[in-house]
Amino acid sequence: MERELYRSGAVAGVAGLVALLGWLYAPVLRDMAAQWAVDTTYGYGYYIPPVAAYLVWERRRALAATRPKGTWLGLPVLLIGLGALVLGRAGGIALLSRISLVPVLFGLVLLLGGGRMTRLAAFPILFLAVMIPIPSGLLQRLTWPLQIFTAQFSTEVLRLMGYPVYLEGVYIDLPHVRLEVAEAFRKRGLEVTLLEAKERPLPHWDEEVGTLLKGELERHGVEVWTGVRVLAIGGAGRVEAVETSEGVVPADLVLVATGVRPNTELAQAMGVALGPTGAIATDQEMRTNLEGVFAAGDVAESFHRVLGRPYWLPLGDVANKHGRTAGSVIAGKEALFHGVVGTAIFKAFGLAVATTGLPLEAALKEGYRAKKVFIQSRDGAHYYPGSAPLWVELVYEEGTGRLLGGAVVAHGHGALRVDVLAALLHRGGTLEDLLALDLAYAPPYSPVWDPLLIAAQQAR
Numbered sequence: 001m002e003r004e005l006y007r008s009g010a011v012a013g014v015a016g017l018v019a020l021l022g023w024l025y026a027p028v029l030r031d032m033a034a035q036w037a038v039d040t041t042y043g044y045g046y047y048i049p050p051v052a053a054y055l056v057w058e059r060r061r062a063l064a065a066t067r068p069k070g071t072w073l074g075l076p077v078l079l080i081g082l083g084a085l086v087l088g089r090a091g092g093i094a095l096l097s098r099i100s101l102v103p104v105l106f107g108l109v110l111l112l113g114g115g116r117m118t119r120l121a122a123f124p125i126l127f128l129a130v131m132i133p134i135p136s137g138l139l140q141r142l143t144w145p146l147q148i149f150t151a152q153f154s155t156e157v158l159r160l161m162g163y164p165v166y167l168e169g170v171y172i173d174l175p176h177v178r179l180e181v182a183e184a185f186r187k188r189g190l191e192v193t194l195l196e197a198k199e200r201p202l203p204h205w206d207e208e209v210g211t212l213l214k215g216e217l218e219r220h221g222v223e224v225w226t227g228v229r230v231l232a233i234g235g236a237g238r239v240e241a242v243e244t245s246e247g248v249v250p251a252d253l254v255l256v257a258t259g260v261r262p263n264t265e266l267a268q269a270m271g272v273a274l275g276p277t278g279a280i281a282t283d284q285e286m287r288t289n290l291e292g293v294f295a296a297g298d299v300a301e302s303f304h305r306v307l308g309r310p311y312w313l314p315l316g317d318v319a320n321k322h323g324r325t326a327g328s329v330i331a332g333k334e335a336l337f338h339g340v341v342g343t344a345i346f347k348a349f350g351l352a353v354a355t356t357g358l359p360l361e362a363a364l365k366e367g368y369r370a371k372k373v374f375i376q377s378r379d380g381a382h383y384y385p386g387s388a389p390l391w392v393e394l395v396y397e398e399g400t401g402r403l404l405g406g407a408v409v410a411h412g413h414g415a416l417r418v419d420v421l422a423a424l425l426h427r428g429g430t431l432e433d434l435l436a437l438d439l440a441y442a443p444p445y446s447p448v449w450d451p452l453l454i455a456a457q458q459a460r
């Protein structure tokens with residue numbers, strides 16, 4: 001009777017401990033399960049606890065035959081585990097709080113069951129560690145030497161066997177020029193991977209346009225990684241790979257294109273004042289704050305007519321206009337530079353991507369009650385042979401209908417329609433102004449309703 005009481009007391013105690021553990025680890029397990037659901041690398045995580053339970057069940061006879069002989073040695077192990085859990089939770093270190101489960105379980109079994117029981121339970125407990133996702137940065141750091149070795153070894157073997165080995169180039173970030181280089185490299189047969197830190201393939205514009213661009217790049221064999229941080233460029237003597245937060249990319253050539261900055265050192269040394277953008281501040285005649293000193297080109301800022309403040313737009317057409325204005329004024333002729341609206345166009349394989357003004361995200365950040373429409377139309381009448389899809393995005397202010405920005409993506413010169421939007425933006429035009437325009441139509445060049453007009457109708 002006494003033994004029965006003792007046994008049921010022990011069972012109740014263990015059940016209480018398990019409940020306490022469940023309560024302590026519920027948030028950790030919930031987080032982990034949420035990660036398994038979205039992270040395909042660890043999707044198998046769901047199966048690990050039942051398999052561990054099965055492993056315990058398999059040892060049930062040996063466990064039942066073992067007399068519990070708890071040892072206080074389990075207490076420090078348990079405390080180390082609980083300390084790791086507290087630290088992990090307080091410091092937001094998910095890996096630490098997750099991994100703490102292993103010493104906590106070991107400590108408990110040692111404390112209650114003793115050494116022999118711990119040996120029997122060791123494998124199922126250690127097996128639980130397999131379900132814990134390791135942060136990709138850490139995993140890459142651990143496996144980096146092995147990956148470099150494997151990449152190098154297989155390259156050499158393939159070369160020895162006489163197989164051609166393609167060079168692999170890697171790009172970091174996505175300015176327009178980089179896309180042109182990517183295209184040139186692909187045409188030379190190089191394997192190209194684009195690494196972009198932002199989540200979107202075209203960071204300065206809205207999602208839909210970026211998705212079209214990404215599709216075009218991928219169709220032409222360029223791998224596009226977004227939301228990826230470059231951690232290191234590795235290699236012995238020469239570049240061999242780029243280590244990123246999402247994995248290692250073998251590379252023989254790395255082009256780092258992370259943007260440009262105005263080179264203002266000389267001007268600053270002279271006492272020329274910079275504007276809020278970090279480029280040289282000028283008036284509309286391109287005069288700086290110093291008498292007789294003018295600034296033009298990438299080194300100078302412009303006035304943005306939609307934002308209503310200075311803006312830095314380092315582009316060739318802007319530089320030319322700056323230069324012409326400054327030259328005219330210096331030569332005694334009246335001239336003014338009338339500012340920019342941020343118009344740009346670039347080519348990525350068969351696609352032309354043109355943008356002007358503000359994307360929706362930027363317009364909202366500026367405090368506009370902005371909305372957008374995104375439509376697909378065609379660059380010619382639908383029945384005309386060879387006509388291709390063309391996309392238009394319009395960003396506008398709700399209520400007033402004032403145009404704030406736009407993009408045109410096409411398989412050719414149709415993307416230059418963006419200039420119509422640029423002209424309206426210069427004048428503070430609205431959707432109604434756009435709808436009133438008499439735009440050109442002939443089946444080879446446009447549907448009877450120009451795509452800009454279709455977009456404006458949808459927005460109205």
Ligand SMILES: Cc1cc2nc3c(=O)[nH]c(=O)nc-3n(C[C@H](O)[C@H](O)[C@H](O)COP(=O)(O)OP(=O)(O)OC[C@H]3O[C@@H](n4cnc5c(N)ncnc54)[C@H](O)[C@@H]3O)c2cc1C
Nearest residue numbers: 177266296297298299313314315316317318319320345346
């Ligand atoms: C590869 C590439 C492609 C591009 N494609 C486009 C495009 O398609 N569309 C577009 O609009 N823009 C494009 N641009 C941007 C465009 O080229 C620049 O905006 C434009 O050239 C800027 O003109 P700039 O006169 O200010 O400067 P630059 O053209 O750079 O001229 C500055 C000159 O000053 C010289 N210099 C510098 N320091 C000194 C010094 N201390 N003493 C003497 N000389 C000095 C430099 O050597 C250089 O020749 C591209 C740029 C690059 C790099």
